[in-house]
Amino acid sequence: MLRISKMTDYATVLLARLAAAPERQLTAAQLSAVTHLAAPTVSKVLKQLHRRGLVSSTLGLRGGYRLARPAAQITAAQILDALEGPMALIECASHSHQCSIESTCGVGRAWQRVNLAIHRSLQEITLVELAGLGGEPVRFAALERALRGGRAERA
Amino acid sequence: MLRISKMTDYATVLLARLAAAPERQLTAAQLSAVTHLAAPTVSKVLKQLHRRGLVSSTLGLRGGYRLARPAAQITAAQILDALEGPMALIECASHSHQCSIESTCGVGRAWQRVNLAIHRSLQEITLVELAGLGGEPVRFAALERALRGGRAERA
DNA sequence: TGATATAGGACTAAACTAGTCCTATATCAG
DNA sequence: CTGATATAGGACTAGTTTAGTCCTATATCA
Ligand code: FES
Ligand code: FES
Numbered sequence: 001m002l003r004i005s006k007m008t009d010y011a012t013v014l015l016a017r018l019a020a021a022p023e024r025q026l027t028a029a030q031l032s033a034v035t036h037l038a039a040p041t042v043s044k045v046l047k048q049l050h051r052r053g054l055v056s057s058t059l060g061l062r063g064g065y066r067l068a069r070p071a072a073q074i075t076a077a078q079i080l081d082a083l084e085g086p087m088a089l090i091e092c093a094s095h096s097h098q099c100s101i102e103s104t105c106g107v108g109r110a111w112q113r114v115n116l117a118i119h120r121s122l123q124e125i126t127l128v129e130l131a132g133l134g135g136e137p138v139r140f141a142a143l144e145r146a147l148r149g150g151r152a153e154r155a
Numbered sequence: 156m157l158r159i160s161k162m163t164d165y166a167t168v169l170l171a172r173l174a175a176a177p178e179r180q181l182t183a184a185q186l187s188a189v190t191h192l193a194a195p196t197v198s199k200v201l202k203q204l205h206r207r208g209l210v211s212s213t214l215g216l217r218g219g220y221r222l223a224r225p226a227a228q229i230t231a232a233q234i235l236d237a238l239e240g241p242m243a244l245i246e247c248a249s250h251s252h253q254c255s256i257e258s259t260c261g262v263g264r265a266w267q268r269v270n271l272a273i274h275r276s277l278q279e280i281t282l283v284e285l286a287g288l289g290g291e292p293v294r295f296a297a298l299e300r301a302l303r304g305g306r307a308e309r310a
Numbered sequence: 311t312g313a314t315a316t317a318g319g320a321c322t323a324a325a326c327t328a329g330t331c332c333t334a335t336a337t338c339a340g
Numbered sequence: 341c342t343g344a345t346a347t348a349g350g351a352c353t354a355g356t357t358t359a360g361t362c363c364t365a366t367a368t369c370a
Pocket of ligand 2: 009010013
């Protein structure tokens with residue numbers, strides 16, 4: 001359904017760790033140790049996150065990583081986009097009209113709107129929620145409110 | 156992001172065709188002709204849809220497929236589930252605690268809740284909307300209302 | 311100067327997807 | 341009864357994607 005690749009999950013784990021200690025600067029090795037993820041993998045993910053501007057880094061001895069901005073300003077959508085590209089919606093319409101049946105279809109567009117709606121929802125979920133740092137564990141109030149509004153709340 | 160496989164898209168296209176002529180019974184060959192999808196592929200998708208109970212079929216000469224129930228009772232979530240399995244959420248927690256870092260993580264659960272919220276939203280979108288048969292083109296009111304509720308409507 | 315870190319990218323193995331094809335079975339016309 | 345038409349099921353292949361490792365270059369500082 002919503003397929004989150006392992007790498008994206010790892011990214012979230014690492015970002016959550018960094019978010020938990022915003023003042024410190026952690027090395028890839030430290031993050032590997034504390035998360036029990038393989039060092040090369042951690043390194044790879046962090047480099048990707050750095051490329052996409054979610055973390056900032058310091059080179060050399062005493063180097064390391066830290067969040068590029070407060071956790072509240074990092075959204076689930078940004079994490080997804082950083083690790084999995086702009087967003088792999090329905091394949092048909094993604095790269096300039098590759099689909100041979102586009103004319104008779106009309107369905108692709110509908111799926112894309114679903115995708116867009118989801119993407120916008122994910123922009124409301126921040127690293128604070130994902131990392132469980134806020135008071136509430138995770139709060140998808142916005143998304144869930146929609147369901148209750150559109151259909152009678154059950155029980 | 157939300158990765159819909161081609162097969163799922165094809166399924167939607169085929170279901171939309173069937174929904175457009177609920178009284179008729181169409182063969183795989185006819186559907187292939189009208190959608191311009193390769194015959195073997197159409198066949199494969201229809202068989203899968205039959206297995207999952209979304210279409211009913213008649214064997215033999217003058218056989219064919221038709222919707223198993225009214226389009227309004229077939230949801231996007233059902234289509235997704237039929238083609239892509241129960242729902243491939245975050246890989247970690249999907250198959251009984253495979254993840255080695257589950258204890259230190261806590262993030263998987265957050266993603267899963269996101270996934271669940273999306274899944275529930277998709278239960279409110281029916282084939283009628285996907286096929287563009289209703290008066291309105293597609294109506295993700297529920298999902299979009301959430302965004303407007305959580306954040307000031309722009310423009 | 312050398313130890314420590316990140317940066318970037320090449321590379322491999324495994325998993326998944328898309329798509330085709332083959333065989334079996336049900337239905338019905340003649 | 342026989343043969344043509346359709347679906348049912350599943351095996352199989354090729355292509356793509358993902359996960360993960362490894363190597364080389366560069367920056368920092370004791
Ligand atoms: S646009 Fe490609 S199947 Fe709909
Ligand atoms: S449970 Fe596996 S990474 Fe979180």
